[in-house]
Amino acid sequence: MSALPSNRALYRSGPAALSWPRQVGAGWWYQLKMQAQSGFVVLVSLIQPLIFASIAMADQQAGNRTLPLLYYALGAGIMGIWSTVVFGCGGALSWQRHQGMLEPLVMVPAPLIVVLLGITLGTASVGLYSMGATLLWGWLIFGAHIHLVDPLAFGLAAEVMIVALGLLGLVLGSSFVLYRNANSLSNALEYPVWLVCGLVVPLSLLPGWTHYLAYILAPTWGIKAMRTAALGGDPWPAILWCAVSSVAYLGLGVILVSNVERLARRHATLTFQ
Amino acid sequence: MPPAAAQSGEPAIEAIDLRRTYRTTTGTVRRRRLEIEAVRGISLRVEPGELFGLLGPNGAGKTTTIRVLCTLLLPTSGQVRVLGMDVVEHPRDVRRQIGYVFGGDRGLYDRLSALDNLRYFADLYALEPSLQRRRINEVLDLVGLQGRGSERVEGFSRGMRQRLHLARGLLHDPPVLFFDEPTIGVDPVGAREVRQVVAELARAGKTILLTTHYMFEADSLCGRIAVISKGKIVAEGTPQQLKAGVTARTVVEIEAYGVPEHTVARIRELPEVEAVTAEIHEQVQLLTVQAREGSQLTGRLLQLLEGVRVERIAAREPTLEDAYVALVTA
Numbered sequence: 269m270s271a272l273p274s275n276r277a278l279y280r281s282g283p284a285a286l287s288w289p290r291q292v293g294a295g296w297w298y299q300l301k302m303q304a305q306s307g308f309v310v311l312v313s314l315i316q317p318l319i320f321a322s323i324a325m326a327d328q329q330a331g332n333r334t335l336p337l338l339y340y341a342l343g344a345g346i347m348g349i350w351s352t353v354v355f356g357c358g359g360a361l362s363w364q365r366h367q368g369m370l371e372p373l374v375m376v377p378a379p380l381i382v383v384l385l386g387i388t389l390g391t392a393s394v395g396l397y398s399m400g401a402t403l404l405w406g407w408l409i410f411g412a413h414i415h416l417v418d419p420l421a422f423g424l425a426a427e428v429m430i431v432a433l434g435l436l437g438l439v440l441g442s443s444f445v446l447y448r449n450a451n452s453l454s455n456a457l458e459y460p461v462w463l464v465c466g467l468v469v470p471l472s473l474l475p476g477w478t479h480y481l482a483y484i485l486a487p488t489w490g491i492k493a494m495r496t497a498a499l500g501g502d503p504w505p506a507i508l509w510c511a512v513s514s515v516a517y518l519g520l521g522v523i524l525v526s527n528v529e530r531l532a533r534r535h536a537t538l539t540f541q
Numbered sequence: 542m543p544p545a546a547a548q549s550g551e552p553a554i555e556a557i558d559l560r561r562t563y564r565t566t567t568g569t570v571r572r573r574r575l576e577i578e579a580v581r582g583i584s585l586r587v588e589p590g591e592l593f594g595l596l597g598p599n600g601a602g603k604t605t606t607i608r609v610l611c612t613l614l615l616p617t618s619g620q621v622r623v624l625g626m627d628v629v630e631h632p633r634d635v636r637r638q639i640g641y642v643f644g645g646d647r648g649l650y651d652r653l654s655a656l657d658n659l660r661y662f663a664d665l666y667a668l669e670p671s672l673q674r675r676r677i678n679e680v681l682d683l684v685g686l687q688g689r690g691s692e693r694v695e696g697f698s699r700g701m702r703q704r705l706h707l708a709r710g711l712l713h714d715p716p717v718l719f720f721d722e723p724t725i726g727v728d729p730v731g732a733r734e735v736r737q738v739v740a741e742l743a744r745a746g747k748t749i750l751l752t753t754h755y756m757f758e759a760d761s762l763c764g765r766i767a768v769i770s771k772g773k774i775v776a777e778g779t780p781q782q783l784k785a786g787v788t789a790r791t792v793v794e795i796e797a798y799g800v801p802e803h804t805v806a807r808i809r810e811l812p813e814v815e816a817v818t819a820e821i822h823e824q825v826q827l828l829t830v831q832a833r834e835g836s837q838l839t840g841r842l843l844q845l846l847e848g849v850r851v852e853r854i855a856a857r858e859p860t861l862e863d864a865y866v867a868l869v870t871a
Contacts, residue, residue, distance in 0.1 A: 278676060278714055279637070280669045287667040294664035298650070298657060305652045368647025371613055372709070376665040377636045383665065533615045536563060 288382045295386015296393065299360065303394050312355075317348035317398035318405050325410040337412035338498055341402050343467050346491045348398025349433060350467075354457050356391035357437030361444040370538045374529065381438070381525040388441055392434035399426065421507065422497035428510045429490030435517035436486055442524040461485060486513045551625050553717055553748035554587035554610060559619035561605050579605040581772035582619070587750055589716075592743040594763030595752040598869055602772040603752040607721050610750065611641045623717055637666075639717045640710035644725035646702060649694050655681070655705050656690040659712060666713040680708040684738060700731025707738060718742060720751040724758065736762060756862040770869040783864045790815065790867070791836050792859050795828040796852040807845055813838070816870045825852065831859075831867055 280287055303309045324340040327333075364370050364387070373383050406412035416422045440457070462468050464478050465487040471479060482488040493506035532538050561580040566572045580602040587593040597603045608614040609621055612632040621628045623635045650658050656677065663673040681687050684704040689697075694705065703723060710718060720739060724732035739762055743749055753759050759766050760780045767777040776783055800819070805828065809817045813836040820827045832838050839854060 278668050278672055280667045284667065287664075290670070291664050291667070294661050298653060298661045301657070302650060302652045366647075367650070368645070369650065371608075371643075372641075372648055372662070373665070374613060375611060375636055375641055376662065377633050377667065378665045379633075530615070533613060536614055538613060 284377070287378070291378050291382045292386045292389065295383060296390040299387045299390025300393055303356070303391065309356075309394065313348075313352060313394060313397050314401065316351060317345065317402045320344035320347050321402040321405045322409070325406055325412065329410065336499065337406055337410055338403075338414060339495060341406035341412055342399075342494050342498060343491060345399035345402035346429075346465075346487055346494070347462050347467050348402060349392070349395030349430070349490075350461055350465075350487050351458055352395035352398055353388075353392050353433045353437045354440070354461070356394060357388050357441045357444070360387055360391050361441050365538070374532070374538055379526075380529045381522055384438055384441055384525060385434070385521075388437040389431065389434035392430050392437055395433065396426065396430060416498045417500045418497045418503060421503045422494060425490065425493035425497050425503055425507050425510070428507055428514065429486060429493065432486035432490065432510050432514040432517065435514050435521060438521040439517050439524060442521065442528045461487060464488075465491065467491060484513065484516075486510055486517070489513065552586045552622075553589040553591070553624055554585070554593070554750055555620075555622045556583055556585050556606070556610070557620040559583045559606065559609060559621055560617045561602075561609060561614060562617045579772055580609070580616075583769070583772070583774055585767055585774065585777070587748060589748050590743075590746050592739070592749045592751065592762055592764050594759040594766040595750065595769055596754075596756075596759050596766055596865060597752075597769035598754075601769045601869070603769055604721055606769070607641075607719050607750065607752055611639060611719050612636055613641075637713070638715055639719060640713070640715040641719045642706050642710035642721070642723050644703065644706075644722040644727075646699065646726075649702060649705060649709075651695040652693065654691050654693050655686060655697070655708075658694060658705065659690075659708060662709050663712055668713060676712060676714075677708075680711045683711065683741075684708045685734060698731075700727045700734070703727050703731065703735055704738075707735065711742075715747075717748045718750070720749065722752055722754065724753070724755065732758075756860070756865055760861045768865060768868045775868045776864075780861055783868075784859065784861050786864050786867070788859055789834045790859050790863070791832045791834055791838065791856060792863055793830045793832070793838050793842065793854065793856050795830070795842065795846070795854045796825050797828065797846060798825065798850040798852070800826050800828065800846065800849050804845055804849065808842065811838075811841065816867050818866055818870070829863070829866070831863055 321341055321344040324344040325337055328335070328337055328340045364373065374380060376383065403414055407414050464474070464481045465485050466482065467487065471482055489506045489510040493503045493510055496506060497503035559580055560578070560582055563577045563579055565575050565577065567575055583602070583606055595603050595606065605614065609616050610623060610628065612628050612635050615629060624638050626635050628635050653661070659677045659680070660673065663677060668676060678687070681690050684707045686701065686704055686708065689701065694702065697705065707723070723739070724735050727735060736758060739749065739751065743762070751763065763780065765777065765779055766783060767774045768783070769775070776786065805817060805819055808814060808828070808830060813832045814830060815833065816831040818829045830838065830842065839856070842854065843851065
């Protein structure tokens with residue numbers, strides 16, 4: 269039936285790992301494409317960040333606070349990004365299962381972590397929209413002065429944070445593969461992370477033990493890096509910490525996903541039924 | 542190291558005493574643990590190039606068996622090998638050599654085009670980038686979707702989705718293919734096209750394991766069939782061999798209106814009756830009664846059906862479906 273050589277010749281030659289970047293890239297691109305075509309995702313990404321931004325900036329103006337509007341706009345933007353990641357990763361994997369896609373995705377020869385990485389990075393990238401929309405809204409409605417002290421560091425901080433959040437989503441997502449209803453956890457994870465990472469109130473107001481939690485969560489370093497890059501200060505330690513946390517999440521993700529795949533095959537949780 | 546492919550004389554697919562148990566819980570306040578034995582000691586051997594059918598009613602264990610063979614489920618016990626590779630020890634090597642095509646609407650990205658669905662999986666299967674476009678066109682052509690590739694899948698009919706499932710399963714040109722009820726819910730013309738592709742693949746030398754509910758499908762496509770019931774293989778052989786198992790039977794078909802349950806039960810209790818099935822076609826009930834060869838049943842059946850409007854009663858030759866019914870109701 270096939271004019272092509274046998275399937276051995278169809279496969280890319282060389283070590284399988286050479287295909288991983290392309291596989292992650294394909295997952296990222298098609299996930300982004302699907303999210304962009306979902307009316308629900310677009311609506312949530314459009315409306316939610318604007319509500320956060322409006323509350324934060326109205327609060328700043330009403331309270332005659334000394335910090336610039338941009339400070340609040342960035343916090344609101346990162347709240348939006350976290351919401352996208354936590355709902356997106358849980359929702360994306362539940363949706364894959366609902367669509368009957370988890371089985372075909374597990375059945376490919378690529379490691380499951382490579383497949384999930386593309387999906388979670390794609391979802392996290394949608395969060396960048398939240399940041400853009402928040403800044404635009406702040407400028408248009410509240411007259412926020414959008415001047416970035418170090419635009420290069422700001423861009424890099426945004427990218428490193430998206431990767432870190434995507435990888436954090438991967439860690440969360442591994443539990444979503446194993447447990448059919450685990451994505452309901454995403455509702456419970458949204459607000460505590462905002463709080464613990466200092467997005468709602470300053471970290472200094474929170475009990476000491478919460479600081480340890482804040483140190484291991486990428487949004488803490490993401491907001492610090494972006495605020496210092498935008499408003500002045502040294503953003504590089506925070507960018508570095510964000511990158512280090514990415515590596516840690518990736519390591520944790522590798523361990524979790526390899527175990528999760530085996531457990532999912534044992535407990536038959538790849539299907540929706 | 543896993544073997545690269547089946548050695549000469551080695552089966553393409555082999556299961557030895559395969560068992561699979563599901564654990565679940567029931568009850569709201571007092572939770573109870575339940576164990577369901579979906580597959581209870583299945584052994585089968587499919588030779589390279591063979592088209593093997595797995596027939597059985599819903600819940601018989603067909604899909605569980607195929608999912609274990611495809612590396613999607615771990616067996617509770619037993620050995621399972623594909624092309625000589627153990628599916629538990631070497632799942633990734635097995636996945637490179639198999640294709641899995643399942644029936645139904647799901648299992649595709651609706652918001653993407655058919656081409657994007659195939660491009661994504663071509664990457665996930667690590668196909669050589671320079672060969673991907675050619676291979677995608679080839680499989681689209683094979684399944685009759687040439688020219689429709691750029692359309693979004695959400696606009697596809699059930700038959701077109703099924704053909705896209707097929708295309709994806711064939712992308713990496715695997716030597717072993719698993720089809721899980723590939724024509725379920727597809728209209729007759731679409732189902733015939735799917736069967737034609739399956740037959741073509743078998744002629745091209747692919748090893749195929751197919752599960753189906755449809756007797757004629759198994760009869761026309763499969764070289765050998767295993768009938769599975771309650772997690773066990775109850776018969777195995779060529780369609781002719783399975784039919785031969787019921788040729789020594791008398792089959793009587795009755796078309797009637799309003800046959801009460803207790804009358805069906807009394808027919809079932811007749812000493813020479815082996816199996817009774819009751820189906821409803823529009824308003825007519827169709828009872829198929831299988832009895833020992835030479836049984837003179839017609840008179841006694843009419844006696845039992847007294848007061849019931851009987852449209853037709855006739856004896857006929859046993860078919861593969863009768864063999865199947867006899868096996869799964871035994």
